[in-house]
Amino acid sequence: MVLSKERSFGLSFLLWLFVGLEVSMPVIAGRRPYLPFFVFCCLAIILTNRKHLLNNVSVLRCMPVAAFFMYMVWMMLSVAWSHVPLETVIQSTCFMLSFLCVVSFADVPAVIVADKIVKVICGVCVLSLLLLVIAPHVAAQSTVIWRLNGIMIHCQRLSLLAGIGLILKAALWKHAEVQPTQYPLRSSFSVLLLFGTLLATRSRSVMTYVFICVVGVYFWKSRARGRILMVVGGALLAAVLIFCMDDVRTVYSRQESNDATLTGRVTVWEKSIEMIALKPWLGSGYTSFSSDLTADFFTEFIAPHAHNTWINVSFELGLIGASMLTAFLLFGLLHLWRVYRREGQVGFAGGLLVFSILCGLTGVVFGGRASPPTCMTLLLVLQELHSYKMKSRNESFTVANVRG
Template sequence: MLKINKQFVESALLFMCFTGMLFNTLFGAIAALCFLISGVLFCILYENKLLDLLINNKLLLAIPLLAIVSCAWSDIPLTALRGGIQLLLTTVFAMIIAAVVRFDSFIKIAGFCFFVTMFLCFVSDRYALNGMTGERSLIGIFDSKNFLSMNAALSVLVGFAIYKSKSFQRTINIFGAVLVVLSFLVLLKANSLGSIVTTILVMLLAFLYIYYQRIKLSLFVRGQFNWLIVVSFLILVATLILIGNTSTFDNVMYDLGKDPTLTGRTFIWSRGLESITENPIFGLGFQSAFYVGNPLAEEIWEFAHVPSGAGFNFHNMYIDITVEMGLLGGFIFILLLGKFIRLLANNKNLEFGSKEGFALMVFLYMFLQTFLEAGWFSQFTISHFLICAAWVYLKQTTELKSIKLRWNV
């Protein structure tokens, strides 16, 4: 009788899952189907533990569920419903995979898939012309410079986690270092100053925070330091916002050869804020802002010099989610960020190479991206998948309970 190794099955399904997300742009429906098949099979394999996982992570499911409900007031209800269901599936698949697959297998397979992706992007001759700046930027196998930059930055974090892992042989650690270098070269070719600076800042902040967590301090003193860190960060953000509205910032950006309007983001933000005032509580509905025929979308597409119907967002996570799901969605997102920060503050296992250390880096990157990009809550994307996995790595402290459902028919 043929026996199939369970770990081999998990590895094969995980490979399908990652390739389905990373090559979604290149292969379209085929890649999405691979992702769906692998995710569904994971849920079937661990159906007895799935309910316990969903019950213990209700907050992470709140936005996807609200996205589905938003079809009730969306001008394009079928699009909102389909997108919401896809987002819910992406979230659930990420949760179950992170909860049941060993981290060393997870990060190793992710690293291999990212390496293939980054290599194809590095040797690619696909460039896109920015209609506003005239700048030509590498897009590789993706549709946009921003999407490539985000994937390359996440690839750097995956490679660094492999390099620092104590579970792998030296050859695997070296592979991780090679992935870091390759991914960073792709970032440089993409000419994305924001992603380059953010990636370096994430590594620095992660190092400082892990070092801070290892310092032996009394509970009272650490509590005061935690508040000091939070207040200092808020002051830093406020200072950056004030500097961004001065002529000094404009001059510095011009000296760097960059647009002081952040490639038109300031105009896009202003239009998003106007939409929020018009639909404050529930918003327009999930993915119901940028569709052909919507005056708001058409105005932004024309301003950005991109074709009508092109994929787009408000390049700010707080504005983007509030436009689509109102102040209710924005409030849930803030709660989610607060819970993330609390989980990190209470975690004592933070170190480079561990799943908690990887979760720290992913959260820092995705959090810093919230001010200039909208990478959270995008179905079938590696960014949303990894942030959900990071949540599980930080929150799961005990084994999942096996819950058998009995249906009386």
């Protein structure tokens, strides 16, 4: 399938629009000028792609997508009991508009979108390195140790994008429909760019999760001999790491986080769970975590989120919202597993869903506000489920005609 110039430009523009949600921008008079621009652009994309949106609405019949849609509806309903109702309305509206934009591009083949996502993320990495040259005090955090955040609001958000780029690049290389690239140097440069950016963020947990997902992609597509070699190599690597554990800790550690609280995460988890017990079913309302409710967690700043997907969503939307989000993640993995088993090739959304779940142990991808990693992962999930649904429908139609 070849996209028209208009659809190709619209898809690229949408991806950059998602990136803008977490680009470091000045707050003018207490207001965020990007949000009105984001809403306006989303409405324009929805209107110009309204025919595709209506044709792709059938993807909501898939159980994972239906669960996520219910989660978003619950998110919007939480304004009724939210501690910060205005912020709940603003952010839930942005999330719903993002979802509708994603649905309007659900008919585009995932392999095309994965390639565009990698190119956009490489663009983010290049801009981050350029900003490092122009304004190093803005592009890097150096309070205790040096960490690259580039154009993004935080180094961890940049590391998530770089990790997604590496996982998708690995899946593209192993995908059956992708031919060997005509520009091997350019492809190798993109991998080095993504890997170098990820290392520069010094996000230990994200680096670990990216390694697991990339190895998983290659293990899934490899033959029996290749899998045996990977298992043997992994065992030897584990033995070396255990033998050199002291050296590994020195290289892997960061001075400001060598404590028992995991840079304050344990403190946030304990205090958040205490507050969840006060409103276990409904929560305190969407986007209510980063408010005066959690101001006493620390003396110097207010935590932006709970650094755990399920604690964060339980705090804001209660156990009901957490159950809906968990249903989306689990049913999404189950459906994609069936698709991959039937198609016999590596997909793209499965690796990103696993990556999102792993990152959710110490951070937030799903379960918070609309963000580039959330929207990009959701886009690929909807595309692969929509593609499988259309193939199943065509096969059923063909069988019916043969029998008739």
